[in-house]
């Protein structure tokens with residue numbers, strides 16, 4: 001080794017080159033490990049270090065760990081159920097704000113941006129409803145798919161209630177200077193779903209008006225000016241939400257369904273968080289079905305699209321329509337169709353998730369709630385929490401180009417053994433809670449998983465904000 005390293009630089013043999021490449025990789029790996037293990041010990045005032053707690057994610061075994069058997073992954077709730085002598089005790093314990101992973105400052109924005117969109121009228125005392133007495137309901141049906149804005153806001157609102165139960169990954173603080181991130185409570189998906197039509201005599205829709213107002217509101221805030229919005233969280237789960245404001249606010253962290261309708265600098269996997277859809281299919285409670293109990297081999301029900309990525313739905317329809325044991329039907333799952341679709345998915349072994357007019361859809365989360373092994377044909381899909389979840393353990397991925405080859409898909413699906421299917425089915429039952437939205441939120445449900453995903457980005461946000469300040473403190477002139 002030493003000899004090779006002391007060779008003169010001009011003398012680059014192939015061997016030397018690959019050797020130094022390996023050395024470099026080892027060095028980088030070593031640095032990463034070394035840095036990871038020492039960062040929390042760095043002599044920095046710990047109140048400056050949200051990352052210390054983010055690192056403890058790993059110590060707390062939030063990241064799935066391999067068990068002794070080798071091929072079975074232990075997930076959080078399994079680990080906690082292993083340790084849990086008094087079931088639910090952990091769950092019901094009061095939230096301890098000092099144990100939260102990070103602190104959030106939430107703007108007290110006028111109700112027209114949030115609960116006002118649900119028809120709630122403020123009583124003049126607060127811009128927020130008194131969630132102790134009555135929580136304004138979110139509209140049902142397909143609106144619910146994008147309701148993350150509602151669940152996250154409720155979780156923050158309740159995080160300081162004296163009798164708050166359950167976990168608090170994120171805790172609200174009154175002083176923005178204490179906060180790690182700033183939360184913008186705009187219900188942008190609901191605004192898009194409900195108020196996109198122009199109502200004369202208005203010249204623009206309420207949805208567009210609210211977005212314009214939001215941009216001016218934020219630009220006027222001290223918190224926004226301090227970081228240029230880099231530490232702000234804006235929810236835009238519906239792919240068409242925030243259409244008018246997104247390019248003005250692109251420094252922020254978005255919470256999104258996918259990046260399909262975004263240009264890369266506005267939204268990307270480095271700075272943003274992908275959140276699940278709320279499933280509309282009923283959860284399969286007490287599912288004891290076996291491979292043979294589910295008569296349909298492959299299930300798809302969805303809208304038909306003729307443009308962009310959606311063309312593949314049509315091609316697959318022609319390929320699969322005459323296959324035995326396959327249910328392939330067009331027509332979106334409307335509210336009255338939900339029962340039928342629940343039944344269909346609960347009695348199918350595999351459920352197709354094909355790119356529509358956007359790479360993501362709620363169908364994946366419907367399949368997970370049904371324990372119907374998802375078959376994902378969507379090359380551009382982004383999956384929630386993929387840094388801690390290995391989807392290949394409970395989903396089958398097929399590239400679009402393979403899927404449209406004659407016979408390819410059915411050969412693949414029929415080739416998956418009963419044992420393999422059962423393994424994936426069992427895994428689905430283990431992970432399903434990660435995709436469950438509810439209030440009050442429970443340990444490691446979708447709300448807490450989203451907050452944990454945000455927490456993992458806090459150190460990177462901090463780095464960006466600090467960097468941006470290098471030259472700003474002592475500006476010459478003015």
Ligand SMILES: *[C@@H]1O[C@H](CO)[C@@H](O)[C@H](O)[C@H]1NC(C)=O
Pocket residue numbers: 045046047
């Ligand atoms: C960290 O800073 C805070 C506020 O500046 C202070 O109250 C606290 O005592 C400091 N902690 C340590 C360990 O120095």
Ligand SMILES: *[C@@H]1O[C@H](CO)[C@@H](O)[C@H](O)[C@H]1NC(C)=O
Pocket residue numbers: 285286
């Ligand atoms: C599921 O099983 C539990 C415990 O056996 C039972 O209490 C509950 O009622 C069942 N739920 C449904 C929907 O069947």
